[in-house]
Structure formats: C-alpha cells, structure tokens
Amino acid sequence: MASSRKITLRSSDGESFEVEEAVAVESQTIKHMIEDDCADNAIPLPNVTSKILAKVIEYCKKHVDASKAEDRVNDEDLKAWDAAFIKVDQVDQATLFDLILAANYLNIKSLLDLTCQTVADMIKGNLFPVRNEWLNFTFSIANRELVLVCLTEWVAHRRLFCS
Amino acid sequence: MDCFDFLPDPIIIDIFNAVSDVKTLTCCRAVSRRFNALVPHADALLLRVDRVLPESDPDSLLLSFFRNLLNSVHHFLSPHPAPVPPNYPTRVLRGFARIRDLEIELPSGDLRLEKGTVVKYRAVFGERLRSCVILGFRHWHGAGEAQDGFVEELKERVAWIVSALVGASARHHYVASQVAREHRGLARLAVRDRDGEGEVVMDELGLREAAAAAAGSHGEGPGTLAVPTLRMSMRHERTVEIAGGGGGARLEGPMLVVVRPDEDDDAAEEDDAELALEAFGSGAHGEVVRALLKSGSYLMEMNSF
Numbered sequence: 221m222a223s224s225r226k227i228t229l230r231s232s233d234g235e236s237f238e239v240e241e242a243v244a245v246e247s248q249t250i251k252h253m254i255e256d257d258c259a260d261n262a263i264p265l266p267n268v269t270s271k272i273l274a275k276v277i278e279y280c281k282k283h284v285d286a287s288k289a290e291d292r293v294n295d296e297d298l299k300a301w302d303a304a305f306i307k308v309d310q311v312d313q314a315t316l317f318d319l320i321l322a323a324n325y326l327n328i329k330s331l332l333d334l335t336c337q338t339v340a341d342m343i344k345g346n347l348f349p350v351r352n353e354w355l356n357f358t359f360s361i362a363n364r365e366l367v368l369v370c371l372t373e374w375v376a377h378r379r380l381f382c383s
Numbered sequence: 384m385d386c387f388d389f390l391p392d393p394i395i396i397d398i399f400n401a402v403s404d405v406k407t408l409t410c411c412r413a414v415s416r417r418f419n420a421l422v423p424h425a426d427a428l429l430l431r432v433d434r435v436l437p438e439s440d441p442d443s444l445l446l447s448f449f450r451n452l453l454n455s456v457h458h459f460l461s462p463h464p465a466p467v468p469p470n471y472p473t474r475v476l477r478g479f480a481r482i483r484d485l486e487i488e489l490p491s492g493d494l495r496l497e498k499g500t501v502v503k504y505r506a507v508f509g510e511r512l513r514s515c516v517i518l519g520f521r522h523w524h525g526a527g528e529a530q531d532g533f534v535e536e537l538k539e540r541v542a543w544i545v546s547a548l549v550g551a552s553a554r555h556h557y558v559a560s561q562v563a564r565e566h567r568g569l570a571r572l573a574v575r576d577r578d579g580e581g582e583v584v585m586d587e588l589g590l591r592e593a594a595a596a597a598a599g600s601h602g603e604g605p606g607t608l609a610v611p612t613l614r615m616s617m618r619h620e621r622t623v624e625i626a627g628g629g630g631g632a633r634l635e636g637p638m639l640v641v642v643r644p645d646e647d648d649d650a651a652e653e654d655d656a657e658l659a660l661e662a663f664g665s666g667a668h669g670e671v672v673r674a675l676l677k678s679g680s681y682l683m684e685m686n687s688f
Contacts, residue, residue, distance in 0.1 A: 317386040324394055333401075336394065340401030343411065 227254070228262035229277075235270035236262055239277055246280035248327035267325045272318045279305060279331055306338050392421060399425035403486075406431070409478065426483035430476065432490055481568040487558065492580030494546045497521075502543045504581045505662035506551035508559065509589035510596040511611055512644055515551055516662040518672065519543040520637035523622070540619065540638050544685075547581065548613070548642065554583045563593050582662075612645040616655055616680040625670045639675040645684065655680070 227244040229237045244263075245251040253263055265273065282305075286298050306316070316335060323331040342348060387395065399408055399421065405428050412419040476482070494502055499522045506515040519540065559574050569590055575582040585593065619638040641655040656676050663672045 313386055317389060320390060320394060324391070332394075332397070336398045337401045339398050340403075343398070343402050344404060344407055 229273060230262040230264045231268055231270040231273045232266050233270050235273075237270075237273060237277055239281070240284075243277065243280045243284050246284060246328055247276075248329075250326065265326070268322045269318070272315070272322045275315070275319060276322055276326065276328070276331065280328065283330065302334055306334060387415075387417075395421050396424050400427040403427055403429040404431065405429065405476065412478070423478055423480045425479065426481060428476075428479065428482055428484070429486045429488060431488045482566050483568060484571045485562065485566070485569060485573075487562070487572075487574045489554075489558075489574065489576040492576050492578040493550050493553070494580060496543075496546070500543075502547055503579065503663065503668070504547040504551055505584065506548075506555065506581070507584050507586065507589065508551075508555045509585070509592035510560075512548075512552065512555075512613070512642070513589065514658055515548065515640075515642040516659050517544055517547045517640040517642065518638070518659075518663055518668055519547075519640075520623070520671065521635040523633040523635050536636055539636070540617070543638065544615070544617075544640055544642075550581055551583055554581065555585075559583050559585055560593055560597075563590050564597050567594060579666075613642050613685045614645045615640050615642040615683050615685065617683060618675045618678050618680045620675065620678055623671055623674050625674070634671060637671050637675060639672060 225241040226238050227241050227250070229239065229244065229250070231237070241254070245254065250263060268276070282301060283298070286301075316338060320332065320335045320339070323335055390398075395418070399411070402408055402411070402425075408422050408425055408428070412422045496502055500519070501522070502517065502519040504515055504517045507513045554574050559572055563569060563572055563585060569585075570587045572585045572590065573582060574584075617638060617640045619636065621636065623634045623637045625632055625634065639659055641658055659672050659676060660669075663669060
C-alpha cells in the first residue's frame, strides 16, 4: 500500500491546501510534477483560484474515495453525486467555466468530461442567450429555425464568413 | 457568452463533440465567428432523421422503405447539389470537415410485427454481416396460457429472425455502406432508430473492409441484397419472468439468437455471451438476456434467401 503522503497545493491567491497524494495525483499535471521531484515544497498553481481549487479537490477526493474497496460506491451513486456537484454551478456559469479551465490545466480527464458535457447539455437545452455579432441583438437558441434559414444562406454564399 | 472566450479551441471542440447533435451544432455556427470556424471540426456527430420521403409505388414494402430512406439520407450527405428541394439537412453534414464517429438515428423501427411482439437486434457489419444478436419475445396478454404448438412457435421464431436479418441487411446496404463510401475518414458508424428496435454498427475494422471492397467494385449503386449463409445459435424458453422496473413482467417465448456467417469455426460459447451482453446486457432487457444465456442452445443454419 502506498504511504499517504500529504501534498500541499497553493492557489493563485496564496491559499494552501493539504491533500493526500492519492487525491493530488488525480491531476496528471500534479502527478508529473511529483514524479519530476518538484513537490518538496508547496506546488504552486498560478492558474487556479482558491475557490476553484477547493471544488476540484472536493471532486478528486470523492472519486478517489469511491474507488477504495472499503467505501465502494456504485457507478450510479457516483454519477448522481457528480450531477449534484455540477448542478450548483449551472447557476453560476462563471464557476463552471473556471472549472473547465482548471480541469484542463490540471489535466483531470473525468472532471473535464463532466464539465464539458454539462456545457453541452446547456447548449442543447437552450440555456445560453445568443448574441449574434453581425445582427447585434440577443435571442435565444429557441429561434433556431430563423437562425438556420439565415445561416444556410450565408454559408452557401460565403459572404460574411470569410476567414 | 463571454465565458466561452476564455476557453481554448480544443475544449470548445470537445464541447461540440459532447453536443453531437448535428442540428444544434449548425445553430451554434450562428453564435459567433469563432464558433462558426470551430463547429466544422467537431467529429463525433449524431444525425437525427426526422422523416422519410414518401414513395409513390411500393413493391416490396421493406425494400421500398429503404429505397426511400436512401433518398432521404442521400439528400443529407450528397456532396453534389442534386436537383432536390433545398431542405437544410442537405447542407448540414456538408459543413463538417472530417467526421470520425457518426450515429444516424432513424425515426422508427422498420419491422412490421404483431402487436405485443418485441424484436430487437444489433448487427455488426464489415463489408458483409459479421455478427448479429437478435432478441425476441411477446408480452404476456394475461389471458390464460398460450399453448402454441412447437412447430407454430418455431415458425414464429424463424419469422422474427428473418425479419431482423432483412432489416439489418437493408439498413446496412442502403444506409450504412452508402454513408461509409462518402465519408472515408469514419472510424465508427452506427445506424439506429428512435424505437430502439435495431442497431447496425460498423466499427473501424469493418469500415476499412468495406472501403477496400468498394474500391474493388467501383461503387455501384444499391442493387440486390445478398445475405450469406449463416450459422446461428438459438436459446429460448417457454416463458420468462423478470423482476424489472415496475413490479415484474412475464414474457412469452423469449428467444436469443446469435448469428454469424458460416465461415470461421472458432466461435465458442463464450463469444455468444459476450456479444449478447454487449448488445443488450446493459439495457432494459439485460435480465431476459442473462436468463436466456443460462439455457442450452440449438444450432441452426440458414442459406441465402
């Protein structure tokens, strides 16, 4: 059994978080840093604020615990937890997008997949107001038929979509 | 929408792949210049077919249905602006640079079955059929014991098997292989329907096989369907009780058939179970499949029909 070494992570705003190594290495980025022996002191994460880092750690901890034999959580329960975890952020879109960036920077594939899928579901569910650059008014994607008719004409004639 | 400005391009493309739906993605192109540039790079797509164009003069019901379907899908996929009404689906798939993973969802199943009968299949194709798992049963009407004779039951089962095989072959011949021919970059192609009746899958190996064969035959149009000699193992029971969601149910005459072309001899019992569970194990019918896998199997052979 690997020893549960503690790793310290420092957010961009200077806050320190102590986590078990098993949780920290859910992030491939941190894993490589540890392997390259850069982790003696705190690992600085200049791209991640403390608010977001706290959430990331919460996610990683849950997923590490879920796969341990003692606390074995079945897949459905874990998925439900994931849904609840991310739902809070649907209200606050900025946090959701910050999580995407953090998951990308820290290279945590499952969190990146979860957050990207959440955004995709919001796009499918018309939850983003759309601002069209040229027409300069806001309308929801519920007006998709109008958009689509205009769009196909533009694409066909390639007038406005020049690189 | 400013949130998207901070995301790098590869992540936006990942989000588009998670969206998958071709119509939604086409709408996304109207959002911004950046989205318009990135949507064509989405490579995992789901194309929902709304309806099939009506046909004037049906000879064989099933085959004419598929000819119509081919027309509809060709409208979606043809790179050449054929003389067809300019519905937007024609242009929609053209907007994607290189499709790697495509799922086509047809509006409904094609098998014409008696009420209360359920037949589902999952067929894997290369240039021809590589394997097919068929699950069939009748819902219990609750009106006493249905004591059909053995021969009657067998006839009904053979009818189920034949319908499923014809359905799968037609879907492959008229839809999947035509699409595969037009989009060489595909690594996976699946044609399924909204009723969940059948799925025709071509994986990477199958697509390569089909491409090689097409290169040899210079891409003729759809001619007659050829179904090779098939070997199948069938498992069936009189009735099966399943727990299932909602208080349990009783299924009459459930049958599980695993079909393979009569070429290799090394198909062992385990492979049947693997295929069956891959096809139906995780869905609503997993329980029936597991129950049927426990019973012994019969081997049958079917020549081309």
